[in-house]
Amino acid sequence: MNTEATSPSPQGGASPSGPHPAAASGAREVAVPFPPTSFEPPHARTAKPEDGTWRPLAEGAAGGTPVLAQATVHPHKIKPHVYVHVVAIDLRKVALHLVAGTLEPQSKDIPAERRPGLVPAADQQDLIAVFNGGFMARHGKYGMRVEGDEFLPPRPDACTVALYQDGAVRIAEWSQIEADAPKMVGLRQTPPCLVTARELHPAIEDAVRPRKWSAAENGEVEIRRSALGVDATGRVLFYGSGEWVTAKDVAVAMKAAGAVDAAQLDINYSYTKFLFYGRPTPSDPLQVVSTLIQDTKHIKRGYVTTPAERDFFYLKRRSHAASSPSK
Template sequence: MFRGLTGWRPGEGRAAAAVGAATDGGGQAPAEDDEPGPDATRRVVTWRRAVLAVLGMLLLAGAAAYLQKDRIAPEVADTLRATIGDERTARVESWFFRLEDRVQKVRYRVLGAEMDPFEVRPVRVEFVAREPAREVVVWAGARRSDAPVNPDAFLPQPMQFPQTRQLRDNPEPGEGTWTTAGLPRTSPDDPLLAKTFFRPDSSRPYALVGVLLVDARRVRLHLVAGTVDPGGSRGVKGPGSIPAEDVPKLLAAWNGGFKGDHGNFGMVAHGKEFQRLRNGLATVCTKKDGTFVMGEYGRDFTWDEATMEACRQNAVLLVDGGEISKRTNEGNDTWGYVQVNSSEFITWRSAIGVTKDGNLLVAAGNSLSAATLAKALWAAGAETAMQLDINSPYVLTSLFFPQPDGGVRPEKFMETMPDGPGRFLRVQERDFMYVTLDESRYR
C-alpha cells in the first residue's frame, strides 16, 4: 500500500485521482456520448441539403435537355463525332434510343397516347384559287341524235386510292382509310392528295406512321441539294432553296436522305454530282418530262443524260416488287453508315414510295425500326419504297396552303413532327424534296 511513496511529489495524488476518475474498473476510458454536438448536426444537415440540391438541379437539367432534345441533338451528335468518332457516337445514340424507347413504353402505360396523328386538326375553310377552265375538244362526226356528248367523258379519271392492308386486329377509326380532309387544293370530288395512317408495331401501339398520297399525274417532283449536304465534303454546294417561281404552286415538301459522308449515297441535281451514284442502292430520279422513277440503281435503271434531271440515293429498298424487302433487318451499315445495327434504332423515320398506279407516297412516323417503316409502306399499297432521313428533328413533312396574296401558309403534316413547318421556305444546309402543282400531263 506504500508503493510509489518514494518518488511522491505534491500534486501527484490529485493527478492520479483524476486519471482514476477518468477510467473504469478495467483501466479503460468510458465511451464518450454518441450524440453529435450542435456543430456536427449542422454539418450533416448542410451536406444533405447540398446533395439534394445538386440532385434536383441535375434532374431539372436532364428534364430540360430531354424536352429540348430535338433542338440540341444535331449539335450534340456533331460534337461527339468530332471528339470520339462516328462508331462510338453511333453506340451512344443506340443507348439513347433504347432509353428513350423504354421511357415511351412507360409513358404509354401510364398516360396513354393519341391513336390518330391527324385528329388534332381544326375544322377550317381554305382559300382555293380558281384554276383556268379546261378546254374539251369534241371531234365532229356522225353520231346518234339521242346520245348527247358528255364533256366529262373526255376528262381524266380521278385518282384511285390504293387498296390498303390491315396490320392489326383492332384498327383505330380511320386507320388504313384514305381521306382528303385538311389537305391543300384537294377535296373528295377532286382528290389531288389523300392521307391515312398505320400502327405497324404491335409492341408499340403509339408508333404512328402518317402516309401522304399524291396524284403523280398532277404534280412535279423536285430534288434540292443543300448548301452543305450531301456534297459539302467534296466542295460541291447546292442552292438549298425553293425557287421563288415555285412557291405559289407548292403542295408539300419533306426531308431528303442522310448526310453526304454518312454512307456516301449518291446525288445528282442542278447539273452537278454531289455524291457518286452507285449500283445496288435505293434511288429516286426525276425526269425532264416531269415524271419520276424509283427502284434499285443499276438493276432497274441508270443515269440517262438525255432524259433525267436529278437522282437521290439512300440505303436499300424498303419495299421491292410490292413485297417488304428481306434486307430490312440487316445490320452493319445497310440502314446507316456505321457498323452499329441502326436498322433496330427505334426513332423517327421517313420514306417515299410509289404505288402500282405510279402515284407518290410520302411517309413518316415515330418509334420505328427499318422493318416497321417498311411494313407501313407495304400496307399503304407501295410497289416500291425507300427510306430517307431518320431521327428528330430531321424528319419533317410540310403542307402548303395557297393564300389570296399568292403566298402559301405552311403546316406540319403530323402535329407531333419535330421542327416548324416553315423550314423549307428558308435556305437549307441539307437536301430535301418538294412537289408543285403541274397538270400539263393530266389528260
C-alpha cells in the same frame, strides 16, 4: 434547280425506257382512282378503326379536287403506339422536285450559287409541301444529282429515287435503272430499298441491329423515320413518316398503303419533316401552315426565304397544260 417536266406517260410510272415494271401491260389504259382505295391494315390486333382509310386533304386541292390524301398505319404486331402517317400524292396533278441544301450533300465541285437551298421563286406560287431528303454525305456517301450537277456519284447497290424528264418517278436499285440516267432530271440515293416489287428487303427482319438503315446516335432503332414509295401504276407517290418505328415497321406500313417499291429517306426527330405551305390570309407571306406530324421541328418560312442546309424534295401543283399524261 427546278426538276419539273411533263407528267407521267399513259402507262403511269413509265420510265423513258418503258413502263413501270409493276404496271400492267397492254394497250388499254387502266383508270387510277384518287384518293386510292382503302387498304387492309397489316395487323388486326394493333389496328385502329380509321387505319387503311384515305382522308382527302385540302392542302393543294384545286377546284375542290384533292391531290393529296392521308392514311394511318399501325405496322407493329403487338405495339399499338407504333404508327406511320402516309400521304398519297397524285402525280398526274402534282410535280415532284429535288433541291440540294446549302451544305448537304457535301461536294467540292458544286459552287454555292448552284445550291441556294430554296424552293425556286417561280415555283413558290404553286408550292404545296416540302419534305426531307436523305442521309448526310458522310453517312454512306449516297449519290445525288440535280439536272447537270452531280453532288455525289451514284452507288450501284443503293436504292435510288429517280425523277425523269416525263415527270415519272421510279424507285429501284441503281444497277436496275442506270441505263435510264441520260433521261433523268434528278436522283437521290438511300440505303437499300425497303420494298422492291411488293417484297420487303430480305434483311429487314433484323429489327434489333438494322445497320443497313441506320439508327440514332445512342443506338436506338425505334425512332422517327421517313420513306418514299410509288404504286404499281407509277401515278401515286407515297410519303410515310412515323414515330418509334424500325426500318421494318416503315416498310410494312408503306407496302400496306400500296407502295410496290419504297426507299427509306432520312431518320431522327430533327431531320424528318413533311410541311404544308399556304397563306393564312391573302396578305400573309407564304409559310408553313401545318405539319404531317404535330411535333415537327421547322422554321415558319424555311425553304422559301430561309435556306435549308440539307437537301429536300418539294411538291407543286402542275399547270393545266402539264396535267395531262404525255402521249
